[in-house]
Amino acid sequence: MEDLSIQHVHLELSENLEAHRTQGFSNANALVVRRGAPFRVSVQLKGRPFNPTTDYLRIRVSLGRLYVLMPVTFSRRAPSSRWSAHIDPTTSNKQTLFISICAPASSPVGSYRVQLSVFTQDRQRSAANGSFILLCNPWCSEDEVYIPFEDQREEYVQSDSGLLFKGTPMNLVSRPWSFDQYEPGVLEACLNLLQVSPQHKRNRTKDYRNRCDPVYISRVVSAMINCEDDRGVLKGNWSNDYKQGVSPSKWTGSGDILKQWAQSGFSPVKYGQCWVFAAVMCTVMRVLGVPCRVVSNFNSAHDTNDNLVIEEYYSETGQKMNLSKDSIWNFHVWVECWMSRRDLGSEMDGWQVLDPTPQERSGGVFCCGPAPVKAIRSRRIDLLYDVPFVYAEVNADVHTIILGQGQVVGFSKDTEKVGSLICTKAVGFPRLQNITGDYKFIKGPTSTISSMSSTMSEDSTTSRGSSKGVLVSLSLDKSPVAGEPIRFMVKVMNKQSVTKRLKVHVNAQAKEYNHSPSDTFWENHAVLQLAPMEVTVLRNQILPAQFEHVDEDILINLAAVLEDMSSHERFLASEEFNITSPELIVQVAEESIVPNKDHAATVSFTNPFPHPVSGVLTVTGAGLIHGKTQFRMSTLRPGGRIEQNVTFNPSMAGVKMLQASLSLSDRNIVIRGFTMVHINRV
Known part of the structure; x- marks a missing residue:
């Protein structure tokens, strides 16, 4: 009789992707699973039947030079802190074995090699090789990124679209963004980001070991999104000259950026500004399994001398003067990631600020965080990482100075301007969620975001509220x-x-x-x-x-x-x-949308400008449209209206964003619109 050997190992992709909530990555044709939860493979044997008294199976799992050897047992009882594998006797037979493999919730993230070997009594050995990708698991209570609410896991890990908020508190701009984490090539680009990081190049084994820690992962990613110290993804540009690349305002999603970076051999993509840096980092963290959301801070202080004071200078005629290294950004965009902070204590668990926009160095490189939001609110500026810098961004005082012939002729102080509104997208709805109170103690009733705020000033010798002047x-x-x-x-x-x-x-x-x-x-x-x-x-x-x-x-x-x-x-x-731009109106014709079927949408635009306009209309939708659909819009007179029909075909059930952007030919203006599409299961 022919001796026992392994004929084939099936990774049971469909079953495992669904069980691990990674079915969006099915286009990668790879087994993508989450740590802390078992996944199942089937082993097809040939030759004589498997004899559990004389034959045994062993699995070798490796990440770089790190590896684990584990016997395949018939017992499900194994410590959750160790890799384990067992045969399922209810579905296995003598020719096909179903094996359940489980990685500890503290395993490093990365692309693993797996080798399954069968040994017989006479020491003969047959082996088969495979691979799988292991991600963090926010559904597992033992994982440091565990977040306890399903709607938040859907929003902050699984959702591939969202809103970024820009403009000013009195005139918010909701910017649609496609995170694209399930688009072809994005998963691979995110894993490559870890592989080309300086930490990995310096010491691969140490880097692999540290990838169990979301604090470590988040700092690596924060530094790798910008290219100031490494082969990072994006080059920043605030010069208004974008001839060598793409204007930051033209990007509509992370997928094009990450794929261009990977396909170029990891050359930085030109160009990004804060909301682009943050949105791309959000994509990478969600891919890696770390809950992440994009946050906007309005009137965000950049305090260069750490005195928690921002000086603003005006001339006698009201012209703002550039006399200080400190500055206030009308808005600044970063991300928050959810994780435990075993390095700081459980009281600092929860949302952590991370900022990939290159502003100041942290530990010698351009990155920022993770700074616990709870530490910022309680002014724990003694804690890691970069809490004082973020605290100043939301809490610095503003001193306004009027100069006349080189002399101070007016002065006022504002303790409320900085961090006047901090917000993110609401869970499950395309609208704003005000999270200012998470960062700072709110004095008095909070004004609504639509109110018309104004700056009041008294004379140079009295403070606000004085009865004279x-x-x-x-x-x-x-x-x-x-x-x-x-x-x-x-x-x-x-x-x-x-x-x-x-x-x-x-x-x-x-x-x-x-x-x-x-x-x-x-x-x-x-x-x-x-x-x-x-x-x-x-x-x-x-x-x-x-x-x-x-x-x-x-x-x-x-x-x-x-x-x-x-x-x-x-x-x-x-x-x-x-200045608020006009909007494109995006409407879906049908109410019942199902996967793998063509559906129709309409994009319409009315020209509000006092002159004719023309441009290029681009329609995108992760999970709805493959790539981009573009149309050239002919000249449209003032007050004129145009409609464009679009076809889309959803790839899977869920909520997806269909977004459109009109780039005007004669000026640097992009007009946008979006609608959320609810795709039903068949």
Whole structure:
């Protein structure tokens, strides 16, 4: 009789992918499983039947030079802290054995080799080789990334689309983004990111051992998303010159970026800004099994000298001046990852801030975090990693200084501006969730995000709330919209019992979200006389033709400076705001959407601009459309409307995002729209 040998090992892909909630990775044709949970393989034998009294099986699992040898037993009782394998007697027979393999919840993440060997009584050996990819497991209570709610696991691990929030607190922009973690090539690119990291190149075995720890993994990924110290994914660019690459505002998802990086031999992709860095990191962390969400911090401080104070300087005529290394970004985007912090204590478990945008070095490289959100709220600036830096981003004070002929002629202090709104996408719904209270103690009732905030300033010798001096406020009539005038008012109150004569300077400057403003593009000057205790309102407007040059992602700094002509005291009110772009309307024609069937959608656009526009319409949808569908839009007159029909074919059940973007030909503006598509099981 022919001796016993292994004919074939089946990895039971369909069964295992479903059991491990990794079926989205089925296009990789690889076994993708999660640590801390068993997966099953079947072994087809040939020759004589398997005899459990004389024959035995052994499995060798290896990650680089690390390996584990384990006997295949008939007992399911094995310590969860060790690799184990057992034969399922209820489904096995003498020619086919079903084996359950389980990796501890503390196993390193990576691509493993597996060798299964059968030994007979006379020491003959037959072996078969295979491979599998092991990820973190937020469904396993023993895993350090365990998150206890199913809706959060669906949102922060499985969802392949989301919203990023930009603009200003008074005029939020919801930016659709496709995380693309299930798109072909993305899983491989994320694993390659770990392999080309400096930590892996320096000491592969040590790197593999450390990959059991989500704190370690997250710091490696944070550094590898930017390319400042390594062969990272993205090159940052805030210069407005993107001729050598792609403007950050043109990206619609992470997949194109990660695949371009991998296909180029790991050359950095040009270009990214904070929301692109964060969104790509969110993709990588979700692929690796670590719950992750994108977070926006509005009025985010960059405190370069660690004094928790940001100085802002204005001229006598209201022009903002670039005199400080400190800065306030109108918004800044990072990620939070959910994990236990055994290095800091269980009181610091939960959401951790990680920031891949290269701002400051941490441990010698451009990365940031993981900084526990709980540590930021309680000001535990003694803890790892980068808690003081993130604390300043959400809590620094702002000192506003007015300069005249090199002298300080006005001063005010604001303790509320920085970190005025911190938000993320809500679980299960395409809307904002305000998480400011997770980072800081909120003083007084929280204002709604749609309210028109204005900066109030008193004279240089009194603080806010004083009963003397001049009070000035600046407020917009409504959120500014492209193609419409910007209308605003400056309200001035004489709070003293003497008549005042005031010079009024109003000034508008364009600015990028992370820079000081450029030169003035609009201004207005007047002289005003106020009787004792009189209040007056000055109404102004900036016409569309005067701010047409303000491209997407550019904001406007509007400031009013008043000078008391007798005392020469100055009073300042300022506001920074963005221009809301029009939206594309994306509609799905059918109510019942099922996988593997063509369905129809319509994208429509009405031109709000006072001039004709043309451009290229791009429609994408992870799990809905393979690649991109593009259409060239002919010239559309002002007020004109266009509709474009689109066909999509879902690959699997679930909630997916169908998004469209219109890139205008004559200016750096991208108009967007999206709809969520609910795909039913057949």
